[in-house]
Amino acid sequence: MTGTLISLISIVIGIISANIFGKFYENYTFGFKGNTLIGVFGSVLLIKxxxxxxxxxxxxxNxxxxxxxxxxxxxxxSALGGVLxxxxxxxxxxxLNK
Structure with missing residues (x-):
């Protein structure tokens, strides 16, 4: 397994966790595309x-x-980053929409 593959798996885990969290908690969803984008960026930010x-x-x-x-x-x-x-x-x- 290389570092790049581990990074990609981490991003996919963030996407999956954001979409599953959005599915179970409808108040926090932005739809599939929105949850996917937020999962990518949340996962990458927290992993970095x-x-x-x-x-x-x-x-x-190592x-x-x-x-x-x-x-x-x-x-x-990574999963926590997608949810957060x-x-x-x-x-x-x-x-912003108050």
Whole structure:
């Protein structure tokens, strides 16, 4: 597994988590396209921020070794980023449309 593949999997996890959260909580949805975009950006933002602590894809593939614990943390943070991105976008949307 390469760092690029891990990055792509993280982004897909963010997309899936944002769409599933939007499906279960109808108040926070922006439709499929909106949830997908927010999932991508929320996931990337949180992964980039959290990756500075050593959970970025290239740290997971440290010199050819594979660290499953770091991958699990990376995927969990990616899913959390998709959900938090959706919550933040809805909060901003409601503030601007008051």
């Amino acid at each position: 921020t959290f990756g500075r602590l050593g959970f970025d894809p290239w740290s997971i593939m 010199d050819g070794d594979f660290d499953a614990f770091r991958l699990a943390i990376n995927l969990l943070v 991105g959706l919550l933040l976008a809805k909060k901003i949307y409601l503030k």
